[in-house]
Amino acid sequence: MSEWEFDPACQAVWRAFGDGNFLDQVGGPLDVRAVVAAVRPEVKDEFLLEEVPWDRFPDGVEVREDMERLRSGGVDVGGRALGMLMGLCANDMRAAVAPAVPFLIRIAADPGSSHRVEALGVVAEVARMRHQGVCTREDMLRFRDDDEWSVEVTGYPQNWSVQAAREAIAADTGLLLPLLHDADPALRIAAAYALAAALDRTRDIRTVFHARLDAEQEPAVRAALVLAIxxxxxxxRHEPTVVWVRECWADPARPAEVRMSAVLGWMCLTGLPVPNELRTVLDDLATDGMTLLMAPLPWMRAAEYLDHDGLRRCLHAMLHPDTPDPAGYSDDPWA
Incomplete structure (x- = not known):
C-alpha cells in the first residue's frame, strides 16, 4: 500500500480533483494559484515560512523543511535542499514547490546567498510543464494553453502549479530584472530563463531583455537572451518578436550565437516552411563550437539526452521532423 494513501494532503487532492470538477476548486484552499497570490509581502521578505499553508499540497511539509534548511543551513545543506526541490519537479509534483517560488526568488536576489543560480533554476522549473527531451518546433518554447489539462502524479492539475509560479515571477519582476546585470554570467542566464516564464509585466521584461542584449559581452548570455525574448x-503572442528574430538570423553583422538562437526562435515562433536562406545560415553556424557554447543554456539542457547534444537534437527535430533521431533515441526522455 502506498504511503500516499495515508497522506491527508493526497487524500484531499484525490477527493477534490479525482471525483469532482477542477473548476469547482478555483480560488479555494486547494488552488495553489490563490495560495501563492495571498502570501503577504512581509511574509516573503521576512521568510515567515510558518504562515504559508504548505500542508495543503502533497509533500508540501517536506518542501517547507527544505526551505528552512536552505535558509539556515550551510552550503552543502542548502545544495541538498535545492536538489530535493528540483527532484520534486522532475517527479512531476510542482504544486508542492510552487509556494516556495517567492522565497527562492529572494534567495536568488540576495548577493550573500551561496545558491543564487540553483534557486533560480528551481523557480524556472516550477514555471514550466514537463519538458525534458522536448526539442520540436511546436514544443521547445511552448507554454501549454489553459484548456490543455495535465495532471501531476498526485492528481493535482499541473496547469495550476505552473501558473502559480509564473504569476509569482511576474509579481517579483522588480527583484529579478536587476539580476540580468549581475557580474555572474550563469546568474544572468538563469534570470533570463526564469523571466521568460513571467505571466505579466512582459513589456517591461522585453525592454530590459533587449537593452541587456545590446550591452552583453558574454556570448552564451547573448544566446540565452535571444531565446528568452x-x-x-x-x-x-507578440508578433513583432517574430519579425525581430527573422531579422536577427538573416543579419550577418550579428554575432554568430545571436543568429543561432534566433534561428531556433524563428522556427518555434512560426509554422512556415524553413527557407533555403536559413539552411544556408545553418551551414555556417551549426558547428561543434556553437554546440558547446550553447550547451549550458537551460533550453539546451532540457533537450539533451547525452552531454552537449541539445543543439544537435533541436536542429534535427526541427529540420527533419519525420526522420528518427540518428542516435536512435526514443521520444521517452527516461528510456
Whole structure:
C-alpha cells in the first residue's frame, strides 16, 4: 500500500480533483494559484515560512523543511535542499514547490546567498510543464494553453502549479530584472530563463531583455537572451518578436550565437516552411563550437539526452521532423 494513501494532503487532492470538477476548486484552499497570490509581502521578505499553508499540497511539509534548511543551513545543506526541490519537479509534483517560488526568488536576489543560480533554476522549473527531451518546433518554447489539462502524479492539475509560479515571477519582476546585470554570467542566464516564464509585466521584461542584449559581452548570455525574448514572445503572442528574430538570423553583422538562437526562435515562433536562406545560415553556424557554447543554456539542457547534444537534437527535430533521431533515441526522455 502506498504511503500516499495515508497522506491527508493526497487524500484531499484525490477527493477534490479525482471525483469532482477542477473548476469547482478555483480560488479555494486547494488552488495553489490563490495560495501563492495571498502570501503577504512581509511574509516573503521576512521568510515567515510558518504562515504559508504548505500542508495543503502533497509533500508540501517536506518542501517547507527544505526551505528552512536552505535558509539556515550551510552550503552543502542548502545544495541538498535545492536538489530535493528540483527532484520534486522532475517527479512531476510542482504544486508542492510552487509556494516556495517567492522565497527562492529572494534567495536568488540576495548577493550573500551561496545558491543564487540553483534557486533560480528551481523557480524556472516550477514555471514550466514537463519538458525534458522536448526539442520540436511546436514544443521547445511552448507554454501549454489553459484548456490543455495535465495532471501531476498526485492528481493535482499541473496547469495550476505552473501558473502559480509564473504569476509569482511576474509579481517579483522588480527583484529579478536587476539580476540580468549581475557580474555572474550563469546568474544572468538563469534570470533570463526564469523571466521568460513571467505571466505579466512582459513589456517591461522585453525592454530590459533587449537593452541587456545590446550591452552583453558574454556570448552564451547573448544566446540565452535571444531565446528568452523568443519564448516570451511566443507565450504572449507578440508578433513583432517574430519579425525581430527573422531579422536577427538573416543579419550577418550579428554575432554568430545571436543568429543561432534566433534561428531556433524563428522556427518555434512560426509554422512556415524553413527557407533555403536559413539552411544556408545553418551551414555556417551549426558547428561543434556553437554546440558547446550553447550547451549550458537551460533550453539546451532540457533537450539533451547525452552531454552537449541539445543543439544537435533541436536542429534535427526541427529540420527533419519525420526522420528518427540518428542516435536512435526514443521520444521517452527516461528510456
Amino acid at each position: 523568443a519564448q516570451l514572445g511566443r507565450a504572449h
